[in-house]
Amino acid sequence: MNKTPLSLIRAFVASVRKNGLANTLQYARTLAYDYFFDLRHGLDTFSWVARDALDATPADNDTASYQPTPVRPLRSLLQQLSLPRESVLVDFGCGKGRVLLVASEFAFREVRGLEYSPALCRVADRNCRRYFAQHSPDTHFQVLQSDAKNYPVREDETVFFLFNPFGAEILERVIENIQKSLADNPRRAWIVYLNPLHRDVINQVSDPAIELDYEFGGYRFAVFIYE
Numbered sequence: 001m002n003k004t005p006l007s008l009i010r011a012f013v014a015s016v017r018k019n020g021l022a023n024t025l026q027y028a029r030t031l032a033y034d035y036f037f038d039l040r041h042g043l044d045t046f047s048w049v050a051r052d053a054l055d056a057t058p059a060d061n062d063t064a065s066y067q068p069t070p071v072r073p074l075r076s077l078l079q080q081l082s083l084p085r086e087s088v089l090v091d092f093g094c095g096k097g098r099v100l101l102v103a104s105e106f107a108f109r110e111v112r113g114l115e116y117s118p119a120l121c122r123v124a125d126r127n128c129r130r131y132f133a134q135h136s137p138d139t140h141f142q143v144l145q146s147d148a149k150n151y152p153v154r155e156d157e158t159v160f161f162l163f164n165p166f167g168a169e170i171l172e173r174v175i176e177n178i179q180k181s182l183a184d185n186p187r188r189a190w191i192v193y194l195n196p197l198h199r200d201v202i203n204q205v206s207d208p209a210i211e212l213d214y215e216f217g218g219y220r221f222a223v224f225i226y227e
């Protein structure tokens with residue numbers, strides 16, 4: 001989404017009216033950090049892509065546009081969770097791959113992104129190649145063009161990330177697939193859900209042992225742990 005200076009000023013004023021000045025400034029700081037994250041590392045994760053502008057979208061109506069997870073709140077969360085080293089993380093709806101990049105700073109053995117749009121997959125792949133060459137030579141990455149709801153969860157996958165990529169119906173299918181994999185190959189696992197609009201679905205379809213809530217820089221994460 002390209003923003004002109006005038007549209008940015010309008011958005012700022014609208015946000016101050018809606019969220020107050022302090023929250024708006026915090027949000028602006030987060031955006032500025034993310035903008036320079038791309039600039040510093042030669043990446044393309046910052047600009048949003050509306051659902052209508054994507055080259056391909058699932059037939060289901062209830063799927064999200066591309067919008068990236070903010071870098072610093074995600075880093076804070078991963079620091080706090082201190083997940084086991086050598087885990088494999090999957091981002092359902094990875095967009096341009098921002099979560100894969102940040103996660104690679106935390107000693108995951110591999111990070112996998114599933115994305116429906118082939119164009120976004122290509123961007124994610126390019127971003128990962130750049131960033132991993134500079135920062136994370138020991139972490140592997142894969143970007144897979146796939147509809148998340150048809151993805152057969154693999155037995156080495158233990159951390160599942162969702163930034164509200166779709167509505168309740170698809171989420172239900174995805175959680176069922178995770179649940180099936182955990183039943184077939186019991187293991188400790190985490191679902192990390194940013195902006196958890198449909199968190200009830202997770203409790204309806206599965207039986208997490210622990211459910212935690214975190215907030216960093218105004219971004220809310222729900223974390224479900226399976227044991």
Ligand SMILES: C[S@@+](CC[C@H](N)C(=O)[O-])C[C@H]1O[C@@H](n2cnc3c(N)ncnc32)[C@H](O)[C@@H]1O
Pocket residue numbers: 054058063064065066067068069091092093094095096097098099114115116117120146147148149162163164165166170
């Ligand atoms: C809100 S963005 C999140 C991007 C990324 N996970 C991040 O946090 O930076 C949601 C992404 O999910 C993708 N998506 C939506 N429905 C999907 C589906 N059924 N299968 C795979 N990807 C999907 C969209 O194309 C979009 O890129």
